[in-house]
Amino acid sequence: MEVIDSTQHKQQLQEYFNGAGFQRWSAIYGDGEVSRVRRTIRAGHSRMLALAETWALDRTGQMSRPLDTVQVLDAGCGTGVFSLMLAQHGMQVTAVDIAPQMLAAAAKRASVAGLTHRITFIAGDVEQVGGTFDLVACFDVLIHYPQPVFGQILGRLAQRTGHMLLFTYAPYEPLLAAMHWIGGFFPHAHRRTDIQMIREASVRQTLEAHGLDVQQIVPIRSGFYHVNLVQALRPDT
Numbered sequence: 258m259e260v261i262d263s264t265q266h267k268q269q270l271q272e273y274f275n276g277a278g279f280q281r282w283s284a285i286y287g288d289g290e291v292s293r294v295r296r297t298i299r300a301g302h303s304r305m306l307a308l309a310e311t312w313a314l315d316r317t318g319q320m321s322r323p324l325d326t327v328q329v330l331d332a333g334c335g336t337g338v339f340s341l342m343l344a345q346h347g348m349q350v351t352a353v354d355i356a357p358q359m360l361a362a363a364a365k366r367a368s369v370a371g372l373t374h375r376i377t378f379i380a381g382d383v384e385q386v387g388g389t390f391d392l393v394a395c396f397d398v399l400i401h402y403p404q405p406v407f408g409q410i411l412g413r414l415a416q417r418t419g420h421m422l423l424f425t426y427a428p429y430e431p432l433l434a435a436m437h438w439i440g441g442f443f444p445h446a447h448r449r450t451d452i453q454m455i456r457e458a459s460v461r462q463t464l465e466a467h468g469l470d471v472q473q474i475v476p477i478r479s480g481f482y483h484v485n486l487v488q489a490l491r492p493d494t
């Protein structure tokens with residue numbers, strides 16, 4: 258197995274999401290004209306976030322706490338789409354991203370929406386964030402990390418989770434894996450942005466090792482958007 262230097266991998270992702278990746282993903286997460294392929298990704302991402310929002314509201318409702326006391330960590334917030342959704346419901350959000358350009362776009366959106374008082378922005382690596390949050394969200398971030406870094410970051414997010422962890426990962430699919438292996442799927446120069454497929458058993462194992470119960474794993478498929486959305490809960494909370 259290829260040995261991954263986690264610091265170097267994060268640095269490459271930071272450079273990507275602060276440059277070409279910012280252009281690509283901020284267009285997908287915006288509402289301007291995009292290509293057909295990007296439209297499928299936008300549709301899948303919106304569907305995934307809408308489901309995550311429903312789960313977040315259901316569970317926080319069951320916690321019988323005023324929404325403005327619910328603390329959320331949006332790990333790898335990107336342009337802040339989910340942070341804003343939860344802040345609009347009154348929750349207190351800590352939005353973290355390794356790419357300053359992404360974070361600046363998120364802060365701008367929050368300012369336009371009049372939500373800066375509910376969102377704290379932190380530029381940096383999610384693994385460096387301390388504390389515990391009622392809800393931890395990490396969408397379409399772990400899809401960029403191969404094992405064992407994937408497991409390391411997921412474990413850290415689980416440690417930060419007081420009640421519920423929501424995240425996406427790219428499920429292992431043998432045909433896609435074979436194409437990656439042959440090497441014809443992505444041009445070499447773009448490898449650092451490869452989507453990293455992870456087996457469900459390893460996801461479950463990491464969550465269980467950190468005391469979280471898997472409640473639901475829902476596949477979201479829309480053209481080129483293929484992720485599994487996971488809801489994990491800390492028992493008795």
Ligand SMILES: C[S@@+](CC[C@H](N)C(=O)[O-])C[C@H]1O[C@@H](n2cnc3c(N)ncnc32)[C@H](O)[C@@H]1O
Binds near residue numbers: 339353
């Ligand atoms: C594809 S975007 C997803 C953005 C957002 N979660 C969403 O779904 O709208 C991935 C984001 O993860 C961020 N990211 C990647 N690794 C990170 C890390 N270790 N710590 C913080 N942010 C990270 C990138 O900078 C990028 O903004």
